[in-house]
Amino acid sequence: MSPSAPPTRRSVLVPTNSVTTKDGITDVADVIKQLCLNLQIQEPYTSFALRDDSEELVTDENLKRMIKQKAHLRLVSAPKLEALDIVEKLTIKEEKSYRLALFSLQRYIREDEFAREFLARDGLQELIQAIMTTHGNMLAYALTTMQNLMELDYGWSGLGEGFIATIVRILSSQNPINVCRPATTILKKLVEADPRSAPGPMVASSSTRAPPAPPHSVYRYGFDCVYEQMSLQRNLLEIVVGRLGSADSIMGLNSMMLINSLLSHATDASWEDLVSELERLNIRKAVVRLMSSHISEDLTSSILDFQANIVRVTYRRxxxxxxxxxxxxxxxxxxxxxxxxxxxxxxxxxxxxxxxxxxxxxxxxxxxxxxxxxxxxxxxxxxxxxxxxxxxxxxxxxxxxxxxxxxxxxxxxxxxxxxxxxxxxxxxxxxxxxxxxxxxxxxxxxxxxxxxxxxxxxxxxxxxxxxxxxxxxxxxxxxxxxxxxxxxxxxxxxxxxxxxxxxxxxxxxxxxxxxDDLLNKVPVRNLRAKLYKESFEFVRQQRIQCLLQGAWFINGIPVASGNAGASREALKRPNRTWRFMRMDKSARYIHYVDAHVKFQVRAGLEDLPERIEVAQIAEIGTGTCIVPSGVHRDADLAGAALTASPLSFSLYSSREGTLADVVASDGSYWADWTDGLNLLRKDGGHVATEETAGFVNALTEIGLKVKLLNLSGEKVEIPSSLVAGPPPPTVDFFYADPGYIWQQA
Incomplete structure (x- = not known):
């Protein structure tokens, strides 16, 4: 077989104990080369890769973990060759292979090596074509692939108005849940892919003119181009609001998050229209209904985000x-x-x-x-x-x-x-x-x-x-x-x-x-409002600094709502007891390591081989898991062994499952991380813990009293209101230079 042609896909089982490393250095390329020699495979070793039973690609970063976990590894075609094969199947469009290619594409598109080759072979246009022409499960596969591709920060800058219009049309139609879920997330991602959200200096508000998007940047869409297409389908918002009460909790969550993103990123040109339309659809009543009937912790954070957005709407009015x-x-x-x-x-x-x-x-x-x-x-x-x-x-x-x-x-x-x-x-x-x-x-x-x-x-x-x-x-x-x-x-x-x-x-x-009657006077209330804003921003920055510093957590056992009393034997114990998590300076990833015992983690990210993309965190649920038996717990963690810990939290993805289920050692770490992560969200942030809210209010009140000491100490009377004097009778006047007046005096 010629080197340029993709080899026949191999699936050779590789015993983990046959994988050796030299001088303690793990290098997947060397391992594959060694295996090809041992198995007498003629094709170049660069044509192959290693995957475990769950089809996760083995990389230099996770090879040690795979070996420690004694994972079953298989020798398969390299991601580049998989990309060539899938693009070819998408081009031919033979129904059976076409369906299989779309199904496989959902998983492989997350891998950097595969994604780059797939995009280089014009795979994006084939994927867009599939979204525009297929239906049913194949459409769901194609949309999920696009959703996963959009978790990368490259490769989807070429989506045009036609694509956005197609997503809007799909959402406006009575499509199945497995189609509407990824379509809703895609539209949300397009709203957030605004030049203001691009990595770099933050822009103060949506009313400020957006900087031009860099060449090939995915941050070139935003609210205006999405809302323009939504306006052509006047029933779309009505359908999205209606799906808040969906029996499928993920569908309700995705719809809530889309509404929050629209409210957070709305520009001045369309803000009034969006808010008026949502008010006409009784969005507040729908959310109040969720407050009293929701059974999923997933929705809690998004409901609080919606409240924060309504604070923004109310302040603007x-x-x-x-x-x-x-x-x-x-x-x-x-x-x-x-x-x-x-x-x-x-x-x-x-x-x-x-x-x-x-x-x-x-x-x-x-x-x-x-x-x-x-x-x-x-x-x-x-x-x-x-x-x-x-x-x-x-x-x-x-x-x-x-x-x-x-x-x-x-x-x-x-x-x-x-x-x-x-x-x-x-x-x-x-x-x-x-x-x-x-x-x-x-x-x-x-x-x-x-x-x-x-x-x-x-x-x-x-x-x-x-x-x-x-x-x-x-x-x-x-x-x-x-x-x-x-x-x-x-x-x-x-x-x-x-x-x-x-x-x-x-x-x-x-x-x-x-x-004190003084505190109710209008000038003092205005001063409190200013100090409140400053205090909030100070505490927000402190919380984010805690994420950058990192902390140890217990790997908790997730407990579904209503099953907190289940027997411990029915609950799956984590492989390792402890997890250290730290966010990188770009605020894009949370790096972590799992361990049986705590150890001194060095500064930087060298000791943290695994990572979670912050953009994938859709919700931060609290009180979601229990502490495994036998774990040494501080006084704050003591309590009923089979009930969810109040210091636990879970990071939910926009799809099924969680990205992390952990328990903090005390209330301070729990508040630091739950609020820190909430305040990083692009679709609006909120405070979710009493501790953080208490800090903001305490700083506000202390600052207010310190400011007032200068006045009340001098017995200065603060008026309840100031009455402006009459305007000048004519415009025949000028303002004198104070310096000149002083010199003349």
């Missing part, structure tokens, strides 16, 4: 100014629902002042709460138009000093709830639990505003008492919304609609004894 022209229809709806006539006095129009604003300047009145305030006001009016008209009419018929400023109260309630849920800055969320009430922000706003109006009437408040009644509302919010993840909605309704004024007032007075 809160900081978006209200434009009287663009929002004319909404403002006209509010005014017409009030059913009041306009009044013109001395040539001055009285409209918005009649329902509670202090001026007719809409931009100014909504300056603190932006479009979010208008959204909440509209929802309040729509929830009961007759009630709104009745309340407004009652206030108008009262003396001016006794009137309740209804719309001003609405905006104050929005600001109060934004503070309660820490809507301080985009992309920062320290919530470690599900927040179904936060996802119903406007609904909660309506309840609190009705509570405010009731307290106003029951307390006989006057205009000067506005701040006092807002304080009552703040106290009630803190009480009614606590333990949000476990509280029922009817309990919240009861707390706001049926509570007695005297009970609320008595509780608030007790709270005031322990509370």
């Amino acid at each position: 809160k900081t978006a100014p209200v434009d009287p022209q663009q929002d004319e229809a909404a403002l006209r709806f509010v005014w017409s629902s009030a059913k009041l006539p306009e009044i013109i006095d001395s040539g001055e129009l009285y409209r918005w002042r009649r329902i509670g604003f202090t001026s007719e300047d809409i931009r100014k009145e909504f300056s603190e709460v932006g479009a979010l305030g208008l959204d909440c006001l509209i929802n309040f009016v729509k929830s009961d138009p007759d009630y709104f008209a009745k309340v407004v009419l009652e206030q108008v018929n009262r003396p001016i000093e006794r009137r309740c400023p209804v719309v001003k109260a609405s905006n104050e309630i929005v600001a109060l709830l934004a503070e309660y849920w820490s809507i301080f800055a985009p992309g920062y969320s320290t919530s470690t639990e599900f927040q179904p009430f936060f996802l119903n922000f406007t609904k909660v706003h309506t309840l609190v505003l009705k509570f405010f109006l009731r307290m106003w009437n029951e307390s006989g408040a006057a205009t000067a008492d506005f701040g006092r009644v807002i304080s009552l509302a703040r106290s009630q919010v803190n009480m009614a919304l606590k333990k949000e993840s476990t509280r029922q909605w009817h309990e919240v309704e009861t707390a706001f609609l049926e509570s007695e004024y005297r009970d609320v007032r008595d509780r608030q007075m007790k709270e005031l004894e322990l509370e």
Whole structure:
């Protein structure tokens, strides 16, 4: 047989004890050369490779592990020749060999040597052709191959609009689960393959102009080109949202992750359209339903990611100014629902002042709460138009000093709830639990505003008492919304609609004894928001530094939900007790080594032969495995032997199975790694542990008190608000140079 032609595939069983190494150096090429000589094989040794029973390719990195595990190795065709063979079968398109080639391609495409040869032989075009023309299982094989190829950072930069349109069409059709799973992941990967996500300096936000993609870089797609194709299939988002409740947990997880990626990477041009469409499809209601019914730990992290994305959406609405022209229809709806006539006095129009604003300047009145305030006001009016008209009419018929400023109260309630849920800055969320009430922000706003109006009437408040009644509302919010993840909605309704004024007032007075009124002033709240953002970023960097430093973990035994009480004999014990994990400086891989006993791990990655690609981590599940019997455990790990450890976590891939199941030695390491990995995610990050959230909040409060010492120590009075002076009567003025004035003095 000529050297240029691929040899007939061999599958020669190689006893592990026949594999020897020279001077302790493992070199797969030398091993294969030795085997070819012993077996008297005539073809060049470069035409062969070694694989184990699971078809894993033996490399210099994993050869030692294979030998230690006494794996059964087989001598087979080299990946380059396998690539030639598969490309040829894809080109011929004979049905049986075509199906087999697509099936094998799913596994082999992950191997660098195979992938490079496959791509060099124009295999990518054959794969794209298969995706566009096949169906059923063959389409599933082709899509899974593309999904695995996209885990590499090369080779798929040539995918065009036609390919993206095909993936969108596949997802929009009623295809089987095994087709929709990889198609959803492919679309998510395309959204994230934005020039801003390319290795190198990070770009601050999606609104910043993206740098041009380097030649042949896979980071050349992104949100805009994907959403353009999605917009042509208007039912796609509806289908994806519908699949959140799929009985197949992986399908639901992939759909949740796609939605998170879209929200995280949306650009200014399409952001409004995407959010509006998701709101129309009741995405929040679908996620709240998942919170109460989900049975898989896989979804927990993605749900928290979604909450963090909604924090970003809410903050953006809160900081978006209200434009009287663009929002004319909404403002006209509010005014017409009030059913009041306009009044013109001395040539001055009285409209918005009649329902509670202090001026007719809409931009100014909504300056603190932006479009979010208008959204909440509209929802309040729509929830009961007759009630709104009745309340407004009652206030108008009262003396001016006794009137309740209804719309001003609405905006104050929005600001109060934004503070309660820490809507301080985009992309920062320290919530470690599900927040179904936060996802119903406007609904909660309506309840609190009705509570405010009731307290106003029951307390006989006057205009000067506005701040006092807002304080009552703040106290009630803190009480009614606590333990949000476990509280029922009817309990919240009861707390706001049926509570007695005297009970609320008595509780608030007790709270005031322990509370500093200074901390509730607007300038101090704004300072807290700034310090919160700085503290969050500081803790985030600290967590990532812990990943770079590395740590020892116990290899845990994964326990499926509901099987935590299974007998230990039914659970598979790990081959080695301990695992050391460390992330490399590029943040692309987690390198690790398994061992029977702990040892001193040197700096760098030389002692860590195995690795996990961070991009493959779809979810970080917590409380997922138990500690094997006989392992020396610290006090934090002691407990029921057959129950999942609270210090355990699993790294889930986007497909079946986990990449790692480990137990931390204490709560600090557990928080470092679970939050560190969550905050690395490209589809948005969140804090998942109380320890990290506590650090952020503690740093914020300490920083705030240190800042205030300079003021309170000097007895400086901090105003609740600043009133801007009147504008200059003309533009005939200039600003003097302070240095010049000082010299003249």
